Amino acid sequence: MLSDTNVVIDLDALKHNAAVVGRCAPNSRIMAVIKADAYGHGMVMVAKALSNVDGYAVAQLNEALTLRKAGIKKTILVLTGFGCSDDISVFSKNNLDAVVHSDYQLDLLACVSPQQPLSVWLKINTGMNRLGVEPLCVTRINNALALSADVRQPIKLMTHLACADDMTSTATQEQIAVFDESIDGMTGEQSICNSAGLLGWKYAQRDWVRPGLMLYGASPFFDRKASDDDLKPVMTFNSRVIALRSVKKSEKVGYGGCWVAEKTSLIATVGAGYGDGYPRHAVTGTPVLIGGQRVPLVGRVSMDSINVDASQCKNIKVGDTVTLWGEGLPIDEVAQMSETISYELMCGITGRVSRVVKGAINGE
Ligand SMILES: Cc1ncc(COP(=O)(O)O)c(C=O)c1O
Structure with a gap:
């Protein structure tokens, strides 16, 4: 039996969004970003359902191993790469691709001889200042990797965009220019774009695109709706009305008595809170859906x-389904009302929330 609060994961919507990626970046291969349990959607299931993509990206080695154990055979790129020499043999044994983003990793590679040469993606810091080698070091590190018998040739070249969601910013063009300059003359396959990059900066699509958020049906742009790019929500977060009461004018509702009724009002208490992953900072007025009608959060x-x-709400009763985000109520809207981003909401669904899968993993 379903608990009162659940998330429905719509695999048909997921496949639809992957097809949108394919249409938007027809000349690129797709590396589906499925780290953090596929942004809370279920990593192994998502990987299996996205059978048409060309590879997967995860943040950590243990995520990649979980995928291999589940029988995923395609390219898996670990975005943080290896952190110690022992990791390198695990990468090699499991045929995992590694991001190399530092001299530290280059030194580790020099000290070991894995059974099979490693597939390496050299990550260049073009302005994000998070992970990546400095542009001036690219030629040196590329040459060292090119000479290594433990590295498969040619190595791939990548960077990550910091501001691609802001179409008015010049930062993205600057990052792309730094990337192009620093890899001048190198022949390896290239990858620059996350979701916002591939939708907004098409000339940066290159050999591989790395979409995450858009696969799950949210918009990477703060000023655009997911539906503007034909994306469909994959996750729908539902709960139920668990109590109804009438409050009189001037009565207060909830902790701190922050919301005060301006007139006699019908208050529905819904059985999900921050213990389920609903954002604690959602403000009064944040919408939920009851019977298809938008109803404001209070207090x-x-x-x-x-x-x-x-x-x-006419005819509302205890037990009625309440949609907190998803089909009919964009997660981006709830995120904006909660001073957060849809990524965080998706990742934040807690373990006590049950999961329902809609659509087949293998069906088209
Ligand atoms: C290196 C890298 N590439 C791609 C992505 C996917 O980004 P998005 O979910 O915005 O498409 C991420 C996500 O954080 C990332 O870290």
């Missing part, structure tokens, strides 16, 4: 419940 979010003003 503070509790651990196990929220309160909404359901005065406009």
